[in-house]
Amino acid sequence: MSTVNVNRVVDASGGVLAPISSVMRNRIINGAMVIDQRNAGASVATSSGVSVYTVDRWVAIYSQTSKFTIQQNAGSVTPPNGFKNYLGVTSSSAYSIGSTDFFIIRQAIEGFNVADLGWGTASASSVSISFWIRSSLTGTFGAALMNSAANRSYPFTYTISAANTWEQKTVTVAGDTSGTWLSDNGVGLYIQFGLGIGSTYSGTSGTWTGTSNIFGATGATSVVGTNGATFYITGVQLEVGTQATSFEYRQYQQELQLCQRYYWKTDSSAGAWNYIGSGVVYSSTLGFAYTQYPVLMRSAPTISTYGTVNSTNVQLIAGGVATGVTAVAGAGATETNPMSTRIDFTTSGATGGQGCLPRLANGVGVTFSAEL
């Protein structure tokens, strides 16, 4: 039997006709920045904390607050051909970064999804990273791959040649034969794009380093250093091999479900009321509801609410009446698992033993987070 070994099939002009590797070759989730469950396209401030999630699976991390905003389709420019969305960063000031500053956007790839790379072994596979980038600035920009322990990093640079113009970049990285790279439901690897990184957290481009906490490449342009500067990115792909192929554009439902392994929220937009499960009245002041998630989550999730929880917006239907709910709570810390949980609803005047159906008004719901 004959075997044909090729990396890709191209037409006469070099265009890729068909991917050779299997579907799901892109290890990045939401690389086209389509899914934005948390913010629904709204701008996200970096005014508190040290990190904030933007479009699904992408998090902004910063050492100083309020130096930039981040938003799906910020600035409303036309995305590259074949794309409808991008992730946009806008600098809020002309900040001079210090040696220990860092401003990055990052995706953590689950270990299960890069286990085949064999990183940390002699048979480590190469990967190719490709992405579309557009900035109001030109010059050398930086990014890096990093392991979960942040003690193995590969900084690399890319050049933006023309301002305010989409450019596609590709980088091939020889797999790391050293270090520890997780292959379970922990962080398999980080991919991170620098928006301004101080010397403490920058490393030499194009080589693996064992120095801890190297988030980007030395000499890279600081986006946060110019007030109003923009940095837009989409079409991010990380795949096995030395040849970048065309972006793997997944169907919406498929991409959404991939995202929901890490975060999902109950719907709050369709209809006057929304339901998250049914259950039983436990006592006069408490009702339980069983909630099963849309997909198996990476870990047991952290449960929170959004919107205003009060007796008008959340009600417990039981015994033929709807009574107001004053609080919504997660179950005991050992009772939430990666597939389902119990949600508790505080009410008054209920009758224990009755079946119940909690309902939540538009704009109110529950979030489930198992992010890396």
Added chain:
Amino acid sequence: MFKLKKDPIDNLDVLIKTNEEGRESFIPFDPANTDYQAFLKYQAEGGVVLPADDNEQAA
């Protein structure tokens, strides 16, 4: 801020984190959950965890 309360059914602990806006999150005791990992780190560094109270439900 982390605090504990009691689950109404079996009296086991419920771990709650309150953010700067006062909104509460309920964190499972799953070693793979990053919020639980953050809690363990906070605890190991001597952070104060408010003790379990009665069966009062969190808002």
